Amino acid sequence: MKCPVCKKKLTRDHIQYFEIHSCPGNHGMWISSKNLSGLLQKMVLMETTPPADLKKIYNVDYKRPVNEKRKCPQCRAPMSTFNYAYNSNIFLDRCSPCDSVWIDAEEFMQLASYAKGNPRIDRLGKGVLEYYSGNDDLTRYKNNPNLIFGDFIKVSLEEITDERNPLFVKIVWLVLAIIVVGIVLLYHYVRINSHM
Secondary structure, rough: OOOOOOOEOOEEEEEEEEEEOOOOOOEEEEEEEHHHHHHHHHHHHOOOOOOHHHHHHHOOOOOOOOOOOEEEOOOEEEOOOEEOOOOOOEEEEEEEEOOOEEEEEHHHHHHHHHHHHHHHHHHHHHHHHHHHHHOHHHHHHHHHHHHHHHHHHHHHHHHOOOOOOOHEEEEEEEEHHHHHHHHHHHHHHHHHHHHH
């Protein structure tokens, strides 16, 4: 595999036990989407990761030059550029067939800081850590499954009312909330009628 910036051969490496392929010229790294998600969750929990100033991020309208089309280090197909988390103004290159992402050298800490400075993503990282460390908070769901429904509706309302989310994301959360409410109502209706 070759670096899409300088064309040097990428070196296989590990960060926090997650496999990456890095550029020897320090231009960036190639990482699978799955590993990127796990790595960011670990980085959010590290004290050395500074939280981003989200107000500054949202007020900047940075776009990479359109003529800069990079090729996938793995399959050599053109990669698509996307704005991480829709509104982070951190633009990454993705190869869909390889399900991997190219991250420029300066973008990695920006990603970790963005995730730490974004309370929703920060909560997700902490939630995953609590889940895998066997936190007793999960027993509250076992004892009262209705709490799952309440927590889901609470998160849905946060996403729908968040002014940073694009309209499409708000619509998806609204539809999901309606579906969940319908399923819960149907469940209770069937349960009540089965006892008669």
